[in-house]
Amino acid sequence: xxxxxFAPDPVLxxxxxxxxxIEDGDLFFFRGNFRSSRIFTxxxxxxxxxxxxxxWWGDRLMIMQAEGVGIQAxxxxxxxxxxxxxxxxYRLRREAHPEIELRVPPVLGEARTDLGLKFGTGxxxxxxxxxxxxxxLGNPMSPRGLFCAEYVERCFRVGGLPLRRDADGNHVPPDxxxxxxxxxxxxxVEYRATVLHDPRVAAPRNLDDIPVPGRVPxxxxx
Numbered sequence: 001x002x003x004x005x006f007a008p009d010p011v012l013x014x015x016x017x018x019x020x021x022i023e024d025g026d027l028f029f030f031r032g033n034f035r036s037s038r039i040f041t042x043x044x045x046x047x048x049x050x051x052x053x054x055x056w057w058g059d060r061l062m063i064m065q066a067e068g069v070g071i072q073a074x075x076x077x078x079x080x081x082x083x084x085x086x087x088x089x090y091r092l093r094r095e096a097h098p099e100i101e102l103r104v105p106p107v108l109g110e111a112r113t114d115l116g117l118k119f120g121t122g123x124x125x126x127x128x129x130x131x132x133x134x135x136x137l138g139n140p141m142s143p144r145g146l147f148c149a150e151y152v153e154r155c156f157r158v159g160g161l162p163l164r165r166d167a168d169g170n171h172v173p174p175d176x177x178x179x180x181x182x183x184x185x186x187x188x189v190e191y192r193a194t195v196l197h198d199p200r201v202a203a204p205r206n207l208d209d210i211p212v213p214g215r216v217p218x219x220x221x222x
Contacts, residue, residue, distance in 0.1 A: 007047045008088070013193040015080050019061060022089065025104035026054040027152065027189060028063055028076065029180055031086040046181035048088070051149040052079070055108050064111045066151035070118040081197035090189045097188055100161065107159030114151070153178045163188055 030050040052063040054076060061076045080087045094100045146154060156163045157174055163186040164172045172182075183189065 008191040010194040011192070013089075013195055015077060015195050015197045018089065018193055018195065019077075022054055022061060022076075023091065023094075024055050025092050025100070025107055027090045027092075027183065028052045028054060028079070028195075029088045029090060029184060030079075030083055031088075046179050048180035048184065049085075049148075051152045051180045051183055053108070053111050053152055053155060055111070064115065064155075066114075066147050071114045071116065071151065073112075073115055077197065080195050087195045089192045089195055090184060091192050093188055093190050100188065103156075103159050103161035105159075107156050107161055110158045111151075111155040114155075149178045149180045149183050152183060161188070 028051075029048040030052070031048050050065070050067070052065040055062050055064060055073075057073075062073045063076050063079055064071070064073045092100050092104070153162065153164050154174070162171050162174075164178055164182050165186060166172055169187065172178075184191070
């Protein structure tokens, strides 16, 4: 089978082993096993179906995300355990880009400001229309109706650290559609590990078949 260009060779790590290495502003990308996830990756020619921002809240490690119900925060451990699919950790390349350290606080400040914003049915249909028709964002400065990678990119852009770059390394205009694969190819991030919650579970031969607990997932099927 041909390897997808956005699929990194997996480095499997148990969540409890790498938890303390994860830093504010790092990203987690998910590849879901839902049918809607597979449709999304097929339509966008990408590998991942969901993108999130990581932040420490005291001693809790959280992800902030935009999905079907709105913008919310949940514990990363819960997401890794209950999400049906692959969870990949990407770190910010702080060593190569010293400006990152100064920009992360305003990035997370913007992400927290948007928490609790609800999305209605109209927002969902407008987003679906944009994805299918490749329509640019009408108001790229508004968080309403943004999903997944669009929300992540907006938070970084407002914080002064736009992730998305073109082939020449230039910033991409904010009104252009943004999908997870547009962020994983950013020169500011790098893949670190594919994270499994339970270290007792043997590594699956096919990472798309990572075992799923018998509870209802807490993050949306994207």
